[in-house]
Amino acid sequence: MSNDLVIKDLHINVQGKPIIKGLNLNVNQGEIHALMGPNGSGKSTLANGLMGHPLYDIDAGEVIFNGINVLELEPNERAKLGLFLAFQYPTAIPGVSLANFLRLAVSAVRSESTNGTENAELIPMREFRRELRDKMRQLGVDDSFATRYLNDGFSGGEKKRAEILQLAMLEPKIAILDETDSGLDIDAVRIVGESVNRLIGPELGVLIITHYPRLLDYIRPQFVHILLDGRIVESGGWELTQLLEAEGYEPVREKHGIAEAE
Amino acid sequence: MATPQPNTADQLGISTEYQYGFHDDIKPAFKSRKGLDEEVINQMCDIKEEPDWMRQYRLNAYQIFKQKPMTKWGGDLSQLDFDDIYYYVKASDRSERSWDDVPEDIKRTFDRLGIPEAERKFLAGVGAQYDSEVVYHSIVEELDKIGVIFLDTDTAVKEYPELVKKYFGTIIPSADNQFAALNSAAWSGGSFVYVPPGVKVDYPLQAYFRINSENMGQFERTLIIADEGSQVHYVEGCTAPIYNSESLHSAVVEIVCMKGSRVRYTTIQNWANNVYNLVTKRALAYEDAQMEWVDGNLGSKLTMKYPSVYMMEPGARGEILSIAFASKGQHQDAGAKVYHCAPNTTSQITSKSISKDGGRSSYRGWVDVAKGAKGCKSHVVCDALILDKDSRSDTYPVIEIGENDTNIEHEARVSKIGEEQLFYLMSRGLSEEEASTMIVNGFIEPLVKELPMEYAVEMNRLIQLQMEGSVG
Numbered sequence: 001m002s003n004d005l006v007i008k009d010l011h012i013n014v015q016g017k018p019i020i021k022g023l024n025l026n027v028n029q030g031e032i033h034a035l036m037g038p039n040g041s042g043k044s045t046l047a048n049g050l051m052g053h054p055l056y057d058i059d060a061g062e063v064i065f066n067g068i069n070v071l072e073l074e075p076n077e078r079a080k081l082g083l084f085l086a087f088q089y090p091t092a093i094p095g096v097s098l099a100n101f102l103r104l105a106v107s108a109v110r111s112e113s114t115n116g117t118e119n120a121e122l123i124p125m126r127e128f129r130r131e132l133r134d135k136m137r138q139l140g141v142d143d144s145f146a147t148r149y150l151n152d153g154f155s156g157g158e159k160k161r162a163e164i165l166q167l168a169m170l171e172p173k174i175a176i177l178d179e180t181d182s183g184l185d186i187d188a189v190r191i192v193g194e195s196v197n198r199l200i201g202p203e204l205g206v207l208i209i210t211h212y213p214r215l216l217d218y219i220r221p222q223f224v225h226i227l228l229d230g231r232i233v234e235s236g237g238w239e240l241t242q243l244l245e246a247e248g249y250e251p252v253r254e255k256h257g258i259a260e261a262e
Numbered sequence: 263m264a265t266p267q268p269n270t271a272d273q274l275g276i277s278t279e280y281q282y283g284f285h286d287d288i289k290p291a292f293k294s295r296k297g298l299d300e301e302v303i304n305q306m307c308d309i310k311e312e313p314d315w316m317r318q319y320r321l322n323a324y325q326i327f328k329q330k331p332m333t334k335w336g337g338d339l340s341q342l343d344f345d346d347i348y349y350y351v352k353a354s355d356r357s358e359r360s361w362d363d364v365p366e367d368i369k370r371t372f373d374r375l376g377i378p379e380a381e382r383k384f385l386a387g388v389g390a391q392y393d394s395e396v397v398y399h400s401i402v403e404e405l406d407k408i409g410v411i412f413l414d415t416d417t418a419v420k421e422y423p424e425l426v427k428k429y430f431g432t433i434i435p436s437a438d439n440q441f442a443a444l445n446s447a448a449w450s451g452g453s454f455v456y457v458p459p460g461v462k463v464d465y466p467l468q469a470y471f472r473i474n475s476e477n478m479g480q481f482e483r484t485l486i487i488a489d490e491g492s493q494v495h496y497v498e499g500c501t502a503p504i505y506n507s508e509s510l511h512s513a514v515v516e517i518v519c520m521k522g523s524r525v526r527y528t529t530i531q532n533w534a535n536n537v538y539n540l541v542t543k544r545a546l547a548y549e550d551a552q553m554e555w556v557d558g559n560l561g562s563k564l565t566m567k568y569p570s571v572y573m574m575e576p577g578a579r580g581e582i583l584s585i586a587f588a589s590k591g592q593h594q595d596a597g598a599k600v601y602h603c604a605p606n607t608t609s610q611i612t613s614k615s616i617s618k619d620g621g622r623s624s625y626r627g628w629v630d631v632a633k634g635a636k637g638c639k640s641h642v643v644c645d646a647l648i649l650d651k652d653s654r655s656d657t658y659p660v661i662e663i664g665e666n667d668t669n670i671e672h673e674a675r676v677s678k679i680g681e682e683q684l685f686y687l688m689s690r691g692l693s694e695e696e697a698s699t700m701i702v703n704g705f706i707e708p709l710v711k712e713l714p715m716e717y718a719v720e721m722n723r724l725i726q727l728q729m730e731g732s733v734g
Contacts, residue, residue, distance in 0.1 A: 084689075
């Protein structure tokens with residue numbers, strides 16, 4: 001398949017410190033993967049590095065997406081290819097309404113041009129509004145979201161729901177959910193989990209990056225990977241989450257001889 | 263500059279079918295020699311056929327101007343040569359400039375803003391805005407019915423001498439500052455507005471419509487009198503770059519808000535980047551009156567402008583919303599002043615500045631509470647956004663309080679476009695330029711939403727233009 005996300009021997013450092021140390025992973029459209037790891041194992045570094053955050057330096061390896069090595073591409077060019085990151089800590093953009101922002105973003109990712117530096121032609125307002133309203137209803141998001149300033153004064157749960165709404169509107173091929181359950185109470189986790197579930201289908205591949213298995217009660221992955229010290233040390237199915245739930249990361253650490261990160 | 267000759271409609275490519283399309287009585291164009299002295303002032307008064315009191319007023323102001331030392335604070339004025347400036351150019355002369363003389367970048371900006379042909383010529387100083395004149399005449403008829411006067415100040419001096427004389431120069435005396443003195447001596451054009459008691463004008467009065475000859479001058483003089491319980495919104499300028507071959511713009515705006523009245527004065531100006539824009543704006547607000555300045559400054563080489571409100575009687579309120587965008591080679595020294603001269607008066611200052619490509623913006627503010635003015639409240643918010651490491655932002659707030667029973671708050675924030683904000687927006691498909699433009703537009707949103715619709719749209723487009731090519 002051409003829309004695979006193929007990560008080969010990836011090494012990422014942050015301010016000179018190696019964090020991801022040779023990571024291999026394939027995610028296809030239609031698949032749901034969970035990448036689980038304790039704090040400090042490199043989960044968010046991987047997420048940000050895949051999307052092209054300028055502070056995350058790629059030392060070695062390849063990330064092939066859609067048949068293209070994306071490591072040289074700007075974040076917006078990766079987005080246009082169909083990669084999406086739901087942020088752990090979405091940034092507030094005061095004064096910019098969610099609807100205005102999303103209209104530009106949707107126009108950009110759908111525009112024919114692959115040149116990431118040209119400004120996109122806006123999709124017609126009526127068409128956009130209708131689509132946004134439909135998606136908001138589908139996800140049970142309140143209408144007021146559209147006119148609120150992006151993530152500005154949003155509660156933790158609202159920010160995560162806004163991320164999922166963006167996912168729904170941008171229709172990526174592969175979505176990375178970075179700790180989407182963090183900081184949420186159990187009801188909010190359920191709401192976000194159910195929202196993601198509604199979007200899952202053969203066109204969408206999902207990489208759920210998480211510390212706790214609880215989001216996985218709502219989004220059932222076919223593939224589960226355990227990340228320790230910048231590498232995937234175990235891959236398997238649902239049984240791995242059960243193991244972690246029962247025993248924590250300690251037995252995995254011992255098995256692979258990796259000490260707890262400070 | 264082309265030799266003066268009468269305009270013809272064909273030359274300007276404009277239909278002659280408008281009822282008010284043309285003045286048949288275009289007088290020979292006149293342009294004073296460079297520099298200002300008694301002779302130039304007398305010449306100007308003769309041509310304008312001004313009453314003697316105004317001539318005396320000008321000559322007196324000129325004496326004051328001569329004695330004032332060059333302003334040393336604010337921006338760098340050392341390159342400003344008062345002798346190298348034409349102080350009086352009769353309007354019909356202005357329209358003789360050829361379209362070919364207008365700089366390419368200005369023309370391009372007109373294109374990008376989608377400004378109609380006739381309007382472009384007007385803005386560039388190469389033709390009069392005939393369409394607008396028609397609009398102006400119908401507005402004046404409407405206003406006439408409710409007793410509102412809306413004229414250029416030159417005409418008002420002749421038609422309403424008592425009213426003008428009573429207020430002219432009382433809010434900003436000639437001796438107030440160097441540039442007020444200069445304007446008082448050399449002024450031409452500007453608007454005169456009088457709103458009778460209890461009258462509410464429910465659409466904005468736009469200087470843009472009042473195009474009778476000289477409103478685009480360098481030394482406009484505007485006087486607005488809002489009588490008791492009246493309401494008016496005056497809009498000046500437009501977001502297209504104002505092209506004028508002269509490099510000094512020094513306007514004076516005086517406003518009187520009588521008991522219970524409400525005045526809003528909105529300015530959006532985008533001067534060509536060779537212009538010194540040195541403007542004095544002041545309003546007096548009496549009992550329970552409310553004065554609002556909305557002031558947007560783009561372009562120019564140096565802008566020094568601090569709209570002020572003097573709250574003269576209890577219950578008066580002053581609000582100033584100002585925004586400055588300083589780009590390469592530009593210094594925006596803008597701010598606000600509020601004087602609480604009476605008890606229980608309130609004020610709010612919101613200042614937003616953006617600095618880019620080595621531009622510098624300064625906030626200069628003054629909050630004054632007089633002794634005995636109990637129960638006053640003032641809230642100042644200053645936000646600066648710096649787009650790159652070459653650019654600069656400064657804040658010079660002064661707070662003078664002669665009364666203990668007051669409540670003054672001052673908040674100042676300086677921010678940079680965050681890497682996280684850019685990354686977030688870019689991860690959604692926006693180019694770096696689109697992302698920064700969106701952040702800047704969000705930053706000024708509190709001001710933009712106060713603007714009339716068409717100005718808000720143009721303001722956003724203008725920011726987009728300013729941001730273009732800013733990302734390398």
